[in-house]
Amino acid sequence: MRRRSQWLGIVWLAAVWVLLWGDLTWGNVLAGLVLGAVVTWGLRMVAVDFHGRVHPWRVLVLLARFAVDVVRASIEVATIALTPGYTPRGAVIGVQLRSHSDLYLTLTAELVSLVPGSLVVEAHRLTGMLYLHVLDLDRSGGVEAVRADVLAQEERLLRALASPQEQAAAGMVPA
Amino acid sequence: MTAAAWSTVADVASIVLMLGGAFLCFAAGVGVLRFRDLLARMHAATKPQVLGLVLVLAGLALRLRSGGAVWALVLVVVFQLLTAPVAAHLVGRAGYRTGKVSPGVLAVDELTAELDRRHGMPADDEDGGSGADIG
Amino acid sequence: MSAALGVAVAVAAVLILVGAVLAIVRAERGPSMLDRTVALDIVVTCLVAAVALYASLERRADVVPILVVLSLVGFIGSVTIARFAAVEPEDARRVRTREEVAAEDEARLRAELAEAAAREVPDATEDDELVGDPAAPEDDQPAGDPAARGSDDGGAR
Structure with missing residues (x-):
């Protein structure tokens, strides 16, 4: 498992290198692989274990919803910023995520940070708690609505990426 | 449509996207000046900035239309999407740790209560440095 | 067509400039280093937008590496400052006359x-x-x- 995720990391770094140069040539791919290997084996970080299964359709749906949410989030912040005399009431809320994996915690935190209203300010990895700052509590519907949104986001992510065992461990009915 | 007509369409689309991106950069600047506390200003720095950059770079990609540079733009967009929340998280955490977050402006503040509760505990995971926490 | 393009580019440039100037005002005022970090992150993004605007006007693909480097620098800069942020004394908050x-x-x-x-x-x-x-x-x-x-x-x- 560790070796597979390491190889995935090297391939990803090679892809980044090829994208930077813009030309898909054998030289670039090879150089990318070599550099990726050097970076991965020279600068060791904790390995990310991915035990899930990727559902292509659900991943597409997730990305599409995410894109729409990013646009809505920017429009909302721009509206709040440009409305004269309006001061939003902020809040910091703690949400207990259901899965216990670092990868899903990170991905949920990334998704939640870019959708309307919330921004992750603290993540406690051992307990799976995310603390978010909500820009405008009234516009987002209150504390419980924000919590429900975050948990729904996590659920969409888990359905798209997690294996049935992980979904069951998170308390969801595996689909 | 002829190639020239497509090219005009692409140019028009490109300039529309650029205007949208520039407007969002403007909104981000207004937001960071107007908002009252550090955490709200981070919202202004994260969300319009990311979308603004995406729009501007999409406009540029439509204008360049071919060549390897377009793929580098895709890379910049992916970097921004991945790194903007991380930067916001670290700034927020640093804000809490150095006492820049004043509880008065927040309606609900569950993190301060949690940090106060944990204050006596030794060597929590969040103190171990940013690199070890994720992944 | 060209006139409309010129006007649109000018409008976009002015918007980006105003956004950057407002962010710089926040960088001067903002009571803590973290506020200044956030504001300068926005300035870097406005820089990227401005360079991209220029590149699209002139149809130059060779300035694209600048965009990559600038966005990386913006991120790494704000993360570094946030990582090493310390409690600041009260009288360090603003520039004195x-x-x-x-x-x-x-x-x-x-x-x-x-x-x-x-x-x-x-x-x-x-x-x-x-x-x-x-x-x-x-x-x-x-x-x-x-x-x-x-x-x-x-x-x-």
Whole structure:
């Protein structure tokens, strides 16, 4: 498992290198692989274990919803910023995520940070708690609505990426 | 449509996207000046900035239309999407740790209560440095 | 067509410029380093947008590596400052005017001299020749040294 995720990391770094140069040539791919290997084996970080299964359709749906949410989030912040005399009431809320994996915690935190209203300010990895700052509590519907949104986001992510065992461990009915 | 007509369409689309991106950069600047506390200003720095950059770079990609540079733009967009929340998280955490977050402006503040509760505990995971926490 | 393009580019450029200027104002005001970091992150993004605007106007693909590097620098800069942020003393929050700096220096000098005079009185048995001249600056405490008396500022303002 560790070796597979390491190889995935090297391939990803090679892809980044090829994208930077813009030309898909054998030289670039090879150089990318070599550099990726050097970076991965020279600068060791904790390995990310991915035990899930990727559902292509659900991943597409997730990305599409995410894109729409990013646009809505920017429009909302721009509206709040440009409305004269309006001061939003902020809040910091703690949400207990259901899965216990670092990868899903990170991905949920990334998704939640870019959708309307919330921004992750603290993540406690051992307990799976995310603390978010909500820009405008009234516009987002209150504390419980924000919590429900975050948990729904996590659920969409888990359905798209997690294996049935992980979904069951998170308390969801595996689909 | 002829190639020239497509090219005009692409140019028009490109300039529309650029205007949208520039407007969002403007909104981000207004937001960071107007908002009252550090955490709200981070919202202004994260969300319009990311979308603004995406729009501007999409406009540029439509204008360049071919060549390897377009793929580098895709890379910049992916970097921004991945790194903007991380930067916001670290700034927020640093804000809490150095006492820049004043509880008065927040309606609900569950993190301060949690940090106060944990204050006596030794060597929590969040103190171990940013690199070890994720992944 | 070209005129409309020129107008649109000008409007976009003005919007980006105003956004950057507002962010710089926040960087000057913002009470803590973290506020300034956030504001400068926005300035870097406006820079990227401006360079992209120029690149799209001239259809140049060779400035694209600049965009990549700038966005990376913006991210790494704000993360680095956030990682090493420390609690700042209250009086470090803003840039002081020349009169305030002069007044502070004068108050600090007065406080140093008073302290030197107060310290020399109990040592009269050791350093007889210095007792008569408490106003002489001592060698190890140069009068204008800002680093020596960092804690005396509180009483001066």
